[in-house]
Amino acid sequence: xxxxxxxxxxxxxxxxxxxxxxxxxxxxxxxxxxxxxxxxxxxxxxxxxxxxxxxxxxxxxxxxxxxxxxxxxxxxxxxxxxxxxxxxxxxxxxxxxxxxxxxxxxxxxxxxxxxxxxxxxxxxxxxxxxxxxxxxxxxxxxxxxxxxxxxxxxxxxxxxxxxxxxxxxxxxxxxxxxxxxxxxxxxxxxxxxxxxxxxxxxxxxxxxxxxxxxxxxxxxxxxxxxxxxxxx
Amino acid sequence: xxxxxxxxxxxxxxxxxxxxxxxxxxxxxxxxxxxxxxxxxxxxxxxxxxxxxxxxxxxxxxxxxxxxxxxxxxxxxxxxxxxxxxxxxxxxxxxxxxxxxxxxxxxxxxxxxxxxxxxxxxxxxxxxxxxxxxxxxxxxxxxxxxxxxxxxxxxxxxxxxxxxxxxxxxxxxxxxxxxxxxxxxxxxxxxxxxxxxxxxxxxxxxxxxxxxxxxxxxxxxxxxxxxxxxxx
Numbered sequence: 001x002x003x004x005x006x007x008x009x010x011x012x013x014x015x016x017x018x019x020x021x022x023x024x025x026x027x028x029x030x031x032x033x034x035x036x037x038x039x040x041x042x043x044x045x046x047x048x049x050x051x052x053x054x055x056x057x058x059x060x061x062x063x064x065x066x067x068x069x070x071x072x073x074x075x076x077x078x079x080x081x082x083x084x085x086x087x088x089x090x091x092x093x094x095x096x097x098x099x100x101x102x103x104x105x106x107x108x109x110x111x112x113x114x115x116x117x118x119x120x121x122x123x124x125x126x127x128x129x130x131x132x133x134x135x136x137x138x139x140x141x142x143x144x145x146x147x148x149x150x151x152x153x154x155x156x157x158x159x160x161x162x163x164x165x166x167x168x169x170x171x172x173x174x175x176x177x178x179x180x181x182x183x184x185x186x187x188x189x190x191x192x193x194x195x196x197x198x199x200x201x202x203x204x205x206x207x208x209x210x211x212x213x214x215x216x217x218x219x220x221x222x223x224x225x226x227x228x229x230x231x232x
Numbered sequence: 233x234x235x236x237x238x239x240x241x242x243x244x245x246x247x248x249x250x251x252x253x254x255x256x257x258x259x260x261x262x263x264x265x266x267x268x269x270x271x272x273x274x275x276x277x278x279x280x281x282x283x284x285x286x287x288x289x290x291x292x293x294x295x296x297x298x299x300x301x302x303x304x305x306x307x308x309x310x311x312x313x314x315x316x317x318x319x320x321x322x323x324x325x326x327x328x329x330x331x332x333x334x335x336x337x338x339x340x341x342x343x344x345x346x347x348x349x350x351x352x353x354x355x356x357x358x359x360x361x362x363x364x365x366x367x368x369x370x371x372x373x374x375x376x377x378x379x380x381x382x383x384x385x386x387x388x389x390x391x392x393x394x395x396x397x398x399x400x401x402x403x404x405x406x407x408x409x410x411x412x413x414x415x416x417x418x419x420x421x422x423x424x425x426x427x428x429x430x431x432x433x434x435x436x437x438x439x440x441x442x443x444x445x446x447x448x449x450x451x452x453x454x455x456x457x458x459x460x461x462x463x464x
Contacts, residue, residue: 163334
């Protein structure tokens with residue numbers, strides 16, 4: 001019998017809109033392991049639905065009796081529990097992908113947020129928008145409309161991704177000939193924009209754009225089937 | 233008998249001033265492997281001295297009959313030839329440290345150069361300064377004096393190093409409990425500034441500063457003995 005995996009996953013104004021970068025990295029890690037799972041739609045204010053996990057954010061993974069919170073901890077859990085074909089790896093590999101996780105969260109995500117802030121607000125469920133605006137504006141110290149500066153955000157992203165572009169000149173994927181953890185971390189963040197925004201984050205033809213399109217097709221096109229704002 | 237390793241190493245206005253970030257990463261990799269070597273002082277215009285290597289830059293490593301050029305290729309060569317205690321590693325580890333190399337070269341080094349451009353010029357041998365100025369000014373499209381913006385450079389470096397700072401909150405070294413390739417790549421670039429400039433690149437007390445001081449002491453203080461402009 002297949003293992004019953006359940007992933008609590010952020011949903012938006014259309015329940016089929018799934019755009020959390022942290023949920024996407026886990027979805028890709030699950031696809032990498034060939035694990036089937038049920039995605040449970042969750043919204044920012046459903047704090048009660050996660051009480052069992054003693055946590056207030058998604059992703060949350062339930063693997064039978066096991067409950068795992070935090071996207072990176074889930075990726076690590078998957079490697080420990082389903083060791084074939086590592087996503088993060090151990091030792092030096094693990095330590096280096098942990099640094100890349102911080103790079104994605106500290107340097108990539110802010111540039112993307114600056115590009116798509118109001119697109120994100122529009123993708124969030126109407127009942128969640130007050131919460132979303134309030135928490136993000138407290139973090140940035142300005143309104144979402146002030147924070148949103150797409151040209152500046154894309155320029156910043158272009159600079160931040162220079163090392164990634166260099167790497168992709170000789171590698172099909174960040175982690176080599178096949179995708180693994182580093183790819184899923186960056187891809188998750190780019191799916192965030194891909195799902196909620198009609199803007200192109202990087203120029204067509206950019207090695208990062210070509211890589212993103214390859215990533216849409218890996219694991220039987222797991223991500224290519226995602227509903228985006230272009231579809232609704 | 234010990235292997236006769238020889239490293240061609242950039243020297244400055246005082247022959248003992250050794251400040252190339254690319255040479256420093258190799259020096260640390262050699263120390264990591266416990267390999268003794270002779271450092272041969274080289275200057276930018278000594279192109280003839282490297283003809284045997286069919287190369288025009290340092291580091292160049294001679295290991296008996298073997299000649300290896302390019303700092304990262306040398307690190308890889310050391311791993312292949314002296315496999316105990318990997319510096320770069322293989323597979324995922326290698327691919328991830330390759331990405332970090334690009335990060336150091338694309339994002340860290342420009343911020344440091346902006347901070348120490350004229351200090352560097354002063355550290356270079358007087359006979360090499362014309363060459364140094366010409367090649368660097370062609371690269372930047374402005375004079376070294378215009379390019380030098382220490383406050384901006386340090387601010388840029390502070391932002392760029394945010395992911396490194398996060399990692400060091402829980403790790404003694406970038407590569408974990410002990411230093412390895414990632415540490416040597418970043419450390420090499422910071423030694424560049426440490427040797428030629430009296431400016432502090434990062435604030436005292438910053439996790440990156442604490443890590444840098446730890447790095448000065450590893451491998452029997454291999455780097456702590458380096459002559460700096462403070463000493464002459």
